Amino acid sequence: MEIHIPNIPADLTFKSFQRLIEPILNSLGIVDYLCEKTRNKRYANITFLEPSDGNRFLSIYGPHGKPLSMLGHAVRCRLSNKGPDQTTLKVIRHAIDERQRRKSKAHVQPRPKSEPLQASCLSCGLHTFVDGRFSFVSEWDAQEGCLVRFTKRHLIFKLTDRGIDVRIPRNAIVQLVWSESGRASVTLSQPPIILAKRSPEKSDVIELDGLGSIHLDFSIFADIFSRQQAKPEPRQRLTAIDDGHSNISAFCLVYHFQITAASIGTHGAGEHFHKEMWNITEKEPYQVTRADIKFYHASDLPRLGRFSEALTRLNNQLDSYTTSNDLPFGILFLLQALVYNCYLHPTTVQAVARELLGRSNISIDAFRKLFDWIDYPAPESNPRQFEVDGIIESLDVAERQVHEAQLMRAELFNDNENSTRIFRVSISPMRITLHGPELETKNRILRKFDGKANFFFRVQLCDENGQDLLFNPTISLDTVYSRFKSILRKGIAVAGRQYKFLGFSHSSLRAHSLWFSAPFYHEGKLQIPEHIIEQLGDFAPIRSPARCAARIGQAFTETPYSVSLVDNGVQTSEIPDVERNGRVFSDGVGVLSPQAAEAIHDAIPESKGEPTCFQIRWAGAKGMLSLDTELEGSQICIRPSMKKFESPDEANLDICDMASKPIPMMLNRQMIKILEDMDAPPWWFLELQRKEVNHLRAITRTVSSTASFLAMKDIGESIRLPHLLRQTEAMGVDYHQDLFLRSVVEMALLKEIKLIKHKARIPVPKGITLFGVMDETGFLQEGQVYVSFDTMQGRYHEPPECQKVVITRSPALHPGDIQLAHHVIPPEGHPLLELRNCVVFSQRGDRDLPSMLSGGDLDGDIYNIIWDEAIVSQVRSFSPADYPRLPIVELGRKVEADDMIDFFVDFISQDCLGVIATRHMILADLAPQGTRDSDCVKLAELHSQAVDFSKTGRAVNLRELPKTPRQGRPHFLAAGSQVLVQEKVDVELLDEQGGDEDDDDDEADQDGPRHSYYRSDKILGQLYDAVDEEKIWHQDIQLPRLSPNDNAFWRQMLVVLEQRVAAASKVNCKWRNRLDEAHGVRHTYEDAMYDIMVNYSDHPFKPLRETEVFSGFIVSKTGSASRRQRDRSIKMNDEFERVSKLVMTTMHKGPGALELCLACVHAGLVVKEPRGRQVWHRGSSDDIVSFRIVAASALLQELNALESNDCLV
Incomplete structure (x- = not known):
């Protein structure tokens, strides 16, 4: 039953309406209902699952009952003119199921409800030590009252007079320091999110770091999801609170607030403040400290000076050093990064730079270690680490470390034939940060100008957390995108060099990154971006910014x-x-x-x-x-x-x-849905999934199964990890006792289970994925293909015989994107038999087959082939899509750099592939005809247009998207359980985030809208329900917590290894003579490992876990990895393989390899000194523990070789 409530205040939000109606329904014992309220609309609806509940509510508050009070308005309810929406009823039923599921689990103590705190002012500045005392220095103050609230996801400062919210994601808080007097300061790892509740007037401007005044307008994205005629005005994402704040907001990441004086006492808000602080201390993962905070204004400390003025002095100083060549550019870049990345005050960096003058022994690698060794200032910190003398002392220690194992370091960190070191710049809504140098795979430009790598930057546009800016229909990002365009046009100044836009590849466009260069001389000629581009080819005839950029x-x-x-x-x-x-x-x-x-x-x-x-x-x-x-x-x-x-x-x-080599064939949700519509039997999908899940559940039952699994997934193959596990079993040592090894296995299995459940990535044994090429001989007839691939020693099924096959390409949205073809095998001696690891398409017929498969071609596309008779014999095919070519957006003149910059930013702001694909899945699940429904076919065409946006410059008009139901998504789109890595390596799986009464305000959350779900009975819903990831985690994946004792494990390992060394050595193994060398190898490995952890992390200042690098994939907290995480995982794995292979090779070199390997094992077991710290907020290479595993594996290889030779003798 649906009940209509007219004449309610238009500005009443959904959440406010729900809060008003909930106690009324609770008093009637009604719990199974769903509210709907659109902002700026003067009505709301309530759908009741049971008509009796609706009738009971109407009998009291209906047309003849008493009115409801809504913000002082008396309103009466009535029966809706239409019946209840069936999808809404499904949503309610699913909510009941979820409620029952959670009740069946162990009781979790709810988060204490947060009460707003009243503060008298809000300040932005930094922490420092004044005469050895921990202090806060304010660089900007809002001398006005503000509300402070800790919600489930954010710490929010509401500047009510300005209509501005300052939102700090809780996972961005590094530490909170508070005092009994009502002062509190929060240190952040990234700038906050600043939202204006009202749109600034046309005359209002924001000054963006001196890059020009940016006028605010509205994006078409703001209203595409509203189903009503009147659209709510979006909130504006700002780049600063005001002009004063914009001068320092990029560099000062400490926010300080003072609870109102009248509230500090034994009653009122003071009690709330103390209670809130103690609740946070108990619940939050970040450090919470009660300590006195001395407050200063920047003008009170002439030694430091105002930040903006000190920054200007530093920039001038670095410019002069570049001009006079007093310091290498790499060092100057890192000096500027110490300020831009919020490590040190500019005045301190100026003094450090002066100390470095005349020192010829400072290397970039040594200087980079400062970024590991300088922590966030905290009450318990040693002030010396933030002072010039302490910094120079640390630099000297770092320099000594990098001189260890110099040859190995040169191979690991220096340029090579295929890679070169590149500096990287990140541009976010509020700041610019500097990173690197890091090894980057070469491209044609870098090869052409060999030795000039530091004149090139890779630039990344991202949100403050390093991820893509999320689309949110209620928040306008116009100001942010205007800032991006302004910076890209003006260029980026670093240490006296001005870097300007150069270009971007197609993949970097998707990844929101591009290349900049600074002027330099090459072969006697000045090279600026325009000249570099001219040498690549003739682009003058091209009139389209998208096409010109692509070329x-x-x-x-x-x-x-x-x-x-x-x-x-x-x-x-x-x-x-x-x-x-x-x-x-x-x-x-x-x-x-x-x-x-x-x-x-x-x-x-x-x-x-x-x-x-x-x-x-x-x-x-x-x-x-x-x-x-x-x-x-x-x-x-x-x-x-x-x-x-x-x-x-x-x-x-x-x-x-x-x-x-071939690529495994994996089903995905889009492919499965189309196959279902092609009459593929549901049992085939369920059986494939069941077999794979059962296989994964059995992995941890034996060491042999675990080792085989790691080998199949190429985890640790570069250090022969699977062999190491088998050896531990043979030596009678239980690897489960080593927390790191155990966590690597658990994470690998958990990743596979989550991909199966949340992405329906199910392997198909009789399937493969291959590059596509054309039959040059003309042997293949129309509709025929030839599939050839290596089975990789039985890892893959044998190629198909002459038979019918299913062939497709991802992404597949149109029902005709999956086709049937005939596989044929050429006769003996035919030239096609020489091709390997590819699918060969015919050159005959009316239409080429690749173009029928999601508009594929042969310039590098990969294709999926299935030859399992159980499905091939059952499915029918549909006519392929044949979309008209859209005209390319052209300017009618030569394309300039600014045109390509505009296209780049417009692409980021209007790229809607994800939006269309998700909507397609929703509608395909609801429609009786599935993907053949007219709305789904329309979405498939729009998706094709969106794919071509990068080539045509023609964005999809999102107003053309078919509407989704007003309530609910299929439950297989729900977020998954959270993956939590504790104490650096220990893995835990937390239940999905449920509802939370202490959620954010009524306004839309920056993280995007909250969704409700219904249970889908289609095949994707069945597959989703068939995998209970939490049950599998607890019963089969999570290895027994046997009070792991790393020391006990390694003591046992060492005893056995030394016994084998003694038995295998002809003479006494003098490993102690190699111990200094071994420590050098360890330091080098750990520096390289930490570089990978930093360079491949989404967040610029939150390194990856060591287990992620070692395992070869980045862990997503929920569901599965993002596109950027998947791409980075591949590159990260390649880099770890390169590093670990080189380290292993170093250990094996020379006649004394056995001694060095054993010395490395001993070196890896030495516990490092904590450098006088109690708490460390940043990551550090000191926390890396995997070297001992690499060393043990290298030692076992040496032993096996020696023992094998003895057996042969």
Whole structure:
């Protein structure tokens, strides 16, 4: 039953309405209902699951009953003219199920309700020590009352007179210090979120760090989800509270508030303040300290001076050092980073810079250690670490450390053939931060200007937490995007150099990063961005900013390997495309001869094998090259479809990727939904999932199963971790006692379970994922494919026989994006048999098959193939999509750098792929025809347009999106249980976040809207329900907590290892003679490991956990990893593999390898001194513990080799 409540105040929010109605319904014993209230609308609805509840409510508050009081308005309720929405009823039923589920679990103490606190002022500044006393120095004050509230997700300061909220995410709080007098200060790891409740008037402007006045307007995003005619005005995300705040808000991350004097006592808000502080002390993960806080204004401390003035002096000083070449640029960059990243006051950094003059022994690697060793100031901190003498002393210690194992450090950290060290800059709504240098895979530009890497920056646009800015229909980000454009146009000044926009690749556009460069001389010529671009090719004829950026971006694609065509005598030529009916069957693919392929094989690591297909960049061309054994000599043949612009830069062939091994076939939610609509039997999906889940549940039952699982997932293969686990069992040592090893196994399994449940990523044994190429011989007929891949010693099922197969490509939204094809095997001796790890498509027929599969082509797309008869024989196929080509947005003039900057920022602000894909899943679940429903087909077309946005410059108009139901999403879209890594490595799984009465205000949360859910009975809902991740975690994954004792584990290991060393050594093993060397190897490994933890973290100042790096994937708190986390996980894993292999090689070098390996084990077991600290708020390489595991594995390899030789003798 639905009840309508008219004539209520229009500005009453949903949450306020719910709070008013809830006690009334509770008094009637009614709990199963759902409220709806749209802001700026003068009515609300309540849906009751049981009509009897609705009738009981109406009998009291109906047309003839007593009125309800809503903010002083008397309102009467009536029966709605329409029946209850069925989806809403599903939502209520699902809420009942969730309530019962939580009741069945152990009781969790609810968070104490937070009461607002009244403060007399709010200040922004920094912590320091004045005469050895912990103090707060204010750089900006709001001399007005404000409300302070600790909610479930935020600490909120409400500046009511200004209509501004300052929201601090609780996970951004590093520490809170409070005193009995009512003072409190919070130290943050990132700037807060500042929201204006009302839109500033047209005359209102915000000054953005001197980058110009930005006028505020509204984005079309603000109203796309409102279903009513009158749209609520969005709140504005600001970049500062006011002009004064904007001068220091990027650098001062301590906010101080004073509870009103009248409230400090034994009654009233004073009691609330003390109670709130004690509650926080007990509940929060960050440090809460009660201590006296001495308050100063910046003008009170002439030694430091006002921050903005000191910053100007520092910038001038660094500029002069660059001009006079007094200090290396890398050191100057890091000096500026100490201020920009909120480590030290500019006055202190000025003094440090003066101390460094004339010192020739300061290396960048040593200086970077300061970022590990300077903590956030706290009451218990040693003031010396923030003083010049203490900093220089730390620098000297760091310098001594980096001189250990110098050759190994050079191999790990210095430039090499395929990578170079690059500085990185992050631009967020409120600040600019400086990072690096870090090794970056080379691209054509970096190779061309070898040795000039520090004149290039990689720039990242992101939110304050390092992640993408989230779309929220109730919050306008216009001010933020205007700030981004202004900075990108003006450039970034660092230590006297002005870095300007250069370009971006297609992948970096998706990742919201781009390249900047500063002027430099190369081969006697001045190189500025315009000149660099001119040398790449002729882009003048291109009139579209999107297309021009894409073409220039080819030079910025990461190319790990490069082959000199001149040195290898490789000839290039052009061959025609295969075209028919306006279709290009060879779109994006060319060929190369066996001799040319050999030249590439010589340039890539042996571990890659001898691939036959390569994704390349050459001159103005991009795409794939496949082996053609009938080509003579050494040549590559490019097709017109591969050439994107004319370029004279033809000397080298750059390799982006290659078909060195197959990729596992994984189902996903979109694919599963379409297959369901194609009449795939539900039992097939459920059985695949059941087998995989049962397999994962059995992994921890034996060490052998665990080791096999780690090997299958390539976890720790570079240090032979699976072999190490097997050896521990053989030696009678229980690896479960080592907390780190145990956590690596648990995290790996938990990741797999969460992917299965929340992304429906289910492996298909009779399936594979491969690069696509074209049959150059014409052997394949229309609708035929040839699949070839290595089984990797039985890791994958044998390729299909001649039979029907299902073939698709992700993302698949249109019902015709999955097709049936006939797999055929060429006769013996046929050239196609030489191709490996690819799917070969026919060049015959009316339409090329790749274009039918989500608009695919052959320039590097990968395709999914399934040959399981249980599904292939059951499904039917639908006509593929055939969308018209959209016109490209052109300017009618030459494209300038500012045009590409505007496109870059507009792309970020209007990229809506995720919005469309999610809406498609919702509607496909609700519609009887599933993905064939007209709204779903429309969404599939809009999704295709959104994919092409980066090429056409034409954004999707979100007002065209079909509407979703007013209430509810399918429950398989709900967030998952939280993953919590405690004490650096210990893994815990927490229940999903339920409702919380002490949530944020009525206004929409910055994290996005809150959703309600209904239980879906379609296949995706069934698959979701079939996996109880918490039950599996507790029963099968979480290894028994046996009071792990790392010392006991390693004592046992050491005893056995030393016994084996003694038995294997012909002479006494003099490992102690190698101990100093071993400590150098350890320090180098830990520095490299910590670099990875920092460089691949989403958050610029919250490093990853060591277990994440060691395991090879970044842990998402809920559900599964974001796109950026997935991309970074791949690169992170590659970097850890490089580091660990080099460390292992170092240990194995020379005739004394056994002694060094054993010395490294002993060095790894030495507990480091805590450097006089009690609490450490930043990450540090001191916390790394995995070196001993790497050393033990290296030692076991040496022992196995020696013992095997003895057996042979």
